[in-house]
Amino acid sequence: MADSKKMVEAITSMEEDFAKWYTDVVKKAELIDYSSVRGCMILRPYGYAIWEHIQHWLDSAFKSTGHENVYMPMLIPESLLQKEKDHVEGFAPEVAWVTHGGSEKLSERLCVRPTSETLFCEHYSHIIKSYRDLPKLYNQWCSVIRWEKTTRPFLRTMEFLWQEGHTMHETAEEAIAETEQMLNIYAQLCEDVLAIPVVKGRKTDKEKFAGAEATYTIEAMMHDGKSLQAGTSHYFGDGFAKAFDIQFTGRDNKLQYPHQTSWGVTTRLIGAIIMAHGDNNGLVLPPQVAPIQVAIIPVAQHKEGVLKKAGELKQRLEKFCRVKMDDSNNSPGWKYAEYEMKGVPLRLEIGPRDIEQNQCVLVRRDNREKTVVSLDELETAIPQLFQKVHEGLYQKALANREKRTFVAHSLEEMIQVASGENGFIKTMWCGDPACEEMFKEKAGVSSRCMPFEQEHLDDVCACCGKPAKAMVYWGKAY
């Protein structure tokens, strides 16, 4: 117990300092390490394995909806980045520039990709000639660099891993349907796999992607009430197509511009998992992406038969889940604390008395609930408990969001609500960026999204009193 206490004491409590708690967890759970490269992190095996499970689920979802993976160069010539005006304005201030190859100065600077719209468009201009070549449904898995001033592991780093989908369609309707389809896949990932409820909606013009006509988003609420943009999909219309001269012969035999989308999620989803589900004992992982789903802890392992039985159980469990048996010399208490820190969804305790009674104890990470289970029923009990942990996490996150979702009817009310605890603040909005700016300046909140599920709170904008156009979620965001 002394050991176990030592480990738990090593992290700051959430209530004391949420930001410090967060960085303690990412280090102690061995998700990342820092390096001498400013603003970049090392994804350690435990952190990377979570990403691999997310990748695997998404990659299947992309392929089953007809998408194909490709790989584009990581360097973009400055002249190519400049082809679409809004895009270059949005990204040029935050790119890393390569100016030398070996000892030779380059005639044109190359940026390390911050996103790859320009490269995809150049390629599409080579391969799209006829409506028969459409749609093109491409995706790539890679890392990108954005030159950030202040960084935090997973949430905002100079380099991050992501997937970027880039598609081209014959009609605007098809392209818009694609952005909706991909947003729904992201929402499904968050809710059904990561146990994080999300609000689906559209970004205001101020918050949309550089060069997009419309940006759709899923917004998740973290334990501290701050919002996290968990995934976005963008509709570009034919703006890039015109800038890059991508034209196809339509069914009417006339030259037309195709309609474009892009969509992406990043390793910041791991940050979302940590901040949506974690607690003062460390990480809490949703079972579907947990690198270890069950930690088997032999109790009184020096006694005859205990390690043998624990080893047998490991072999049995490996057939249907990801399992680790810890037969190290650390005390059971130390091990409990370690696998709690690592967020392992279920702990299986097995000792001499359990063996005698042909049973074991299963302990849920999310609420520490213990269940005594017959050793004959593990194949059904464990998947059921995974489902319960998933539901428990989801409901807890949902309850937190509901508790922290507020309404404001005026600027004064907005200022007052925003000065209290963090959360989503709903208001009506006239659509004027000036009101959006006013909320930001006076209340410190940004617009998170105009949710697809609109509510009618008032007839008028909470800021200026002019007729309202939409209900908006506002909040402080990561």
Add this chain to the structure above:
Amino acid sequence: MADSKKMVEAITSMEEDFAKWYTDVVKKAELIDYSSVRGCMILRPYGYAIWEHIQHWLDSAFKSTGHENVYMPMLIPESLLQKEKDHVEGFAPEVAWVTHGGSEKLSERLCVRPTSETLFCEHYSHIIKSYRDLPKLYNQWCSVIRWEKTTRPFLRTMEFLWQEGHTMHETAEEAIAETEQMLNIYAQLCEDVLAIPVVKGRKTDKEKFAGAEATYTIEAMMHDGKSLQAGTSHYFGDGFAKAFDIQFTGRDNKLQYPHQTSWGVTTRLIGAIIMAHGDNNGLVLPPQVAPIQVAIIPVAQHKEGVLKKAGELKQRLEKFCRVKMDDSNNSPGWKYAEYEMKGVPLRLEIGPRDIEQNQCVLVRRDNREKTVVSLDELETAIPQLFQKVHEGLYQKALANREKRTFVAHSLEEMIQVASGENGFIKTMWCGDPACEEMFKEKAGVSSRCMPFEQEHLDDVCACCGKPAKAMVYWGKAY
């Protein structure tokens, strides 16, 4: 047939110009596209899918031998790259330098990783403290950049995709065993999956990796007799560990330096597949990595029942292989040529007469052999034919290598043999780099490897006549 002829005519024959044939195939088979980024290529869906199959096989092999995936930053500070003297000398001339972030000039240049030994070592210095922390068996999948003057798709590009394994061990013996294990996995990939026979051996000091004590390699012979280094593993001893101050407390309670390895294969394996198996009709893919394993071509598809039957077959075949059914309006001849160009291992032809007789025709891509198969036996016949195609490819490549493996007993003989057709030239060697240089200068060949399977050809070095230390394979290489 006019169509089909047009397509075939579009590639240069191997005999006329092998280099041109190669670039024709990579373009026409839609493996890559060029971009405005000099020396970088776009991996199109068909090319990337081959890489995904290679990745999938390797990743399983790595994990089943205890390796874990991680992700390191793509940028390396100049000071970190300089820590190991031989390493920086080898790589500094060919790295891309980032000098600006946004509009700000950096105080220290960062290079885009050409390889990640330095980053792994920095991380290992943080996490290796005790013999209990060893071994560390890490791998990462990423892309790297090397500033090459002349480039060719897959074979030599400024940016390429690869995996780089980096491991740390308690003893030299363990580390050397790791390099052997990984070389064997690479050889198994080439021979059992890609159907390319390889020679396993050790590189001479001149050809070894910058900073390594020993480099092991697998060398494959291409159709034109040139050699291709298909994978390497390196033993570093404790050189990097000393440079990066990585020390652990050993079982004897004393501070020690760990022993290190690294190993990698790249997308150039796709170049190897093309040049080992391709022919004048285009690509020929080994079945295990072919994105499409069977192309179903309906014959007389306007006739009643043909498309329905072809669709049924597609659904059946999908259960055990990767299949495409082409019901486009192109002629069967055009389709035959297209899937030959794309190297699809088996073509399944089904027409009205076949349906009447409950059969279809299966045509092997490698030798165009036709087999009439009962529709009741596809589930057994197709996997058997995959195996036959694999063996056919392997034997053909092996026969080419055997035909093109020569022996030289003197410098004069070396010059004479090397001026003939390309191939491996075996000689005895004294171990003196001066003789190696002489062979390069006079005969235009480099040492490929000192094969593990040594033969005793002579007592003395073929170049200088001094006592021989090893038999070496020499050749022209990609």
